[in-house]
Amino acid sequence: MSKPQIIELKLHADDRGMVYGALTDLHQRGVKRTYVVRNWSKGMIRAWHGHKNAETYMHVIKGAAKLAAVPMEASGERLVTVLTEHTPGILYVPAGYYNGAMSLEDDTRILVYSTLLLEDVKNDDYRAPHNYYDGNTIWEIKSR
Numbered sequence: 001m002s003k004p005q006i007i008e009l010k011l012h013a014d015d016r017g018m019v020y021g022a023l024t025d026l027h028q029r030g031v032k033r034t035y036v037v038r039n040w041s042k043g044m045i046r047a048w049h050g051h052k053n054a055e056t057y058m059h060v061i062k063g064a065a066k067l068a069a070v071p072m073e074a075s076g077e078r079l080v081t082v083l084t085e086h087t088p089g090i091l092y093v094p095a096g097y098y099n100g101a102m103s104l105e106d107d108t109r110i111l112v113y114s115t116l117l118l119e120d121v122k123n124d125d126y127r128a129p130h131n132y133y134d135g136n137t138i139w140e141i142k143s144r
Helices: 118-125
Strands: 005-008 011-014 019-022 034-041 043-053 056-062 064-071 079-084 088-092 097-101 110-114
Touching: 005 019, 005 118, 056 064, 056 079, 056 097, 064 088, 079 088, 088 097
Parallel strands: none
Antiparallel strands: 005 088, 011 019, 034 110, 043 097, 056 088, 056 110, 064 079, 064 097
């Protein structure tokens, strides 16, 4: 089984603004569908949503979010990270993992890439409550 990972994206900035490329090899990764998840306010949690056959890629395009990938079964590595529009990256969530997100800013938007079409993913859709994995500790904001 694959494990979750962060795909780093290189940000180029100058006096005109910023530019970066996202996934340029979508077809090679088997991506068949994209959609945007938009949360109106910070603190909104969308978790846990998983697939046993589909792979998911999560890319924060506006605002900031705490993203997580946790195994659907007892074994496997978890990955929890923060991505923002200013620190671009993509969370890769392999098949066999739940994904979740919590908005850290109002009007956060996450672009999601999936390897299954909508009609196919309906038979590969698994959900658990947001406190399913490790209670709510993943979604706590830790003071530093």
